[in-house]
Amino acid sequence: MYTEEELGEVRDTLAGKRKLSTQEIEILRNEFRDNQIPKWMYPFVGLFATNLDLYRKISGDARAQKYSFFGFFPETFDLVYGSEVSPEISFDGGNRGLVGIIKHPTKKVVVKPTQNSREQEVAQIADELGIGPKQYTSISGFLTEQFVEGELFSMLRGDRTSADNIYHLGRRMGEILSKLHSREIYYNDDILTDDLGRSHVIIPETSPAVLFDYGVALRLDQHPDFSDEEVYNFARTLPMVGMFLGREPSQEQVQSLVQEYRPKLQIATKQQIIARDINFINGGLTLATYRLGNHIVEPFLRGFKETYKFPANNKL
Numbered sequence: 491m492y493t494e495e496e497l498g499e500v501r502d503t504l505a506g507k508r509k510l511s512t513q514e515i516e517i518l519r520n521e522f523r524d525n526q527i528p529k530w531m532y533p534f535v536g537l538f539a540t541n542l543d544l545y546r547k548i549s550g551d552a553r554a555q556k557y558s559f560f561g562f563f564p565e566t567f568d569l570v571y572g573s574e575v576s577p578e579i580s581f582d583g584g585n586r587g588l589v590g591i592i593k594h595p596t597k598k599v600v601v602k603p604t605q606n607s608r609e610q611e612v613a614q615i616a617d618e619l620g621i622g623p624k625q626y627t628s629i630s631g632f633l634t635e636q637f638v639e640g641e642l643f644s645m646l647r648g649d650r651t652s653a654d655n656i657y658h659l660g661r662r663m664g665e666i667l668s669k670l671h672s673r674e675i676y677y678n679d680d681i682l683t684d685d686l687g688r689s690h691v692i693i694p695e696t697s698p699a700v701l702f703d704y705g706v707a708l709r710l711d712q713h714p715d716f717s718d719e720e721v722y723n724f725a726r727t728l729p730m731v732g733m734f735l736g737r738e739p740s741q742e743q744v745q746s747l748v749q750e751y752r753p754k755l756q757i758a759t760k761q762q763i764i765a766r767d768i769n770f771i772n773g774g775l776t777l778a779t780y781r782l783g784n785h786i787v788e789p790f791l792r793g794f795k796e797t798y799k800f801p802a803n804n805k806l
Contacts, residue, residue, distance in 0.1 A: 491571060496544055500562050503536050505630040514539035533559040560590035560601050565626040565634045569594040585737075586705065591637055598637040599626060605705030606719055609633065612704040615673055621666045623702050638702065640694035644683035644781055650693075651782045653789040660793025662699045663691070667767055670701075671800045674710040674760065677701070677767050678727050682774030687781060689774075710763060714756040718748045724763075725751040 492500070502508045510518070517539040527535055534554075537545035548554045553561060553570055557579055561570035569577045569592060577594035589602040600623075604610060613633055616622025628634035641650065649655070663681070670677060681701065683689045693699045706723040708716075716724075725747045726732050735743060755763070775790060 492547075496547075497562065497567065499537070499541060499544060500534070500548070500559075501629050503540075504533055504559050504562065504632075507630070508536065508540060510536055510539060528555075530555055530558040557590075557592070560592060563601055563629055563632070563634050565597070565599050565628070566592050566601065569597060569599075593637065598639070599634055600637045601628070601632055601634050603632055606707075606723060607717075608709055609704050609707070612675055612707045612709060615675065616670070616701070616704060619669045619673070620698075621669055621701055622704070623700060638692050638694060638700050640692045640700075642689040643691040643693065643699070644687050644689040644778055646693070646782060651786060653785065656786045657789035657793040659691075659693070659699060660790035660795075661797045662793075663701075663771065663790075664794040664797030664799075666699070666701050667771070668798050668800045671764050671767070674713075675704075676708045676710060676764050677704070677770070678706045678708055678724060679703070679770065680774055681767070681770045683778045683781070684774070685777060708763070710760045713760050713763075714758075716752065716755055718745075721748045721752045721755055724755055 499508070514536075518535065521538060522535070528549075531549060534545060534548050537548070553576075557566075557570050560566060560579065566577075573594065573596075575595055577592045579593075580591045582589040582591065586605055587603050589600060591600045592598070610625075610628070610633060613622060613635065614625050617625045617635075623638050624636035626634040626636070643659070646655075667677070679690060680688070681690055690703050691699055691701055706727055708720050708724060722744055726735055728751075731747070735747070739747075771794065775787060778786060
């Protein structure tokens, strides 16, 4: 088991709070120049220079080998190290990097790196509004949230695509976007489905639909003063822009995009920016018809229009 002091040191290392000195970096270079590090130990490698005993303790820990750094978070540590029942762990990936899903009989959580500096703030607001996953105490640079089990909107089949069900889903999505927009949050991403069939809406069996993943969402409370990060996130979700950027754009590409779109974003009103979420709804609904059928459009839009109330000048 680990002491509170050791846990704090591990978590500071994961959060990047412990900056290595030039001498410590040289120690790592000398040690690992020819020695291969197991992948599960990558997140802890800095400890070799800052606390060798702790590094060795983790490297000999079978549970750390299984769960890597995902077992050291405030919400996962007791599940991994304090329970007689070992949780299941699975991994996912994508634009964020490695994501860990830990399932225990008492709790199911997902741990994932944040994609922008205000994501934790936005995800917390979505939780408080009752429209996003429950947020748990985490480590800086990561989200720890409830793993919501259910069916993605784009994967609905059979009776779940009936006119009545789709109508109520439309109402729920109108409610979700109304609440987000009333807090000056612009989701800024595909909502219902994209051209690959992915969705950011999940429908649990016994509770209302949830909108998850606020990685490129923007808070407009400081409009029109946007950070470079916010301008970039706005621009890279525009039609065709992301396609030309690729998965790993260079700093020159990022800065060029920021310079090009900052003036455009600054002169746009909050309502004009937020209105793009309506475009995401419309576009996603059209794409969803290829999977769910054309019959979903009328009931969904009817329900959506009944509950989407903010801002008043946005029209479907």
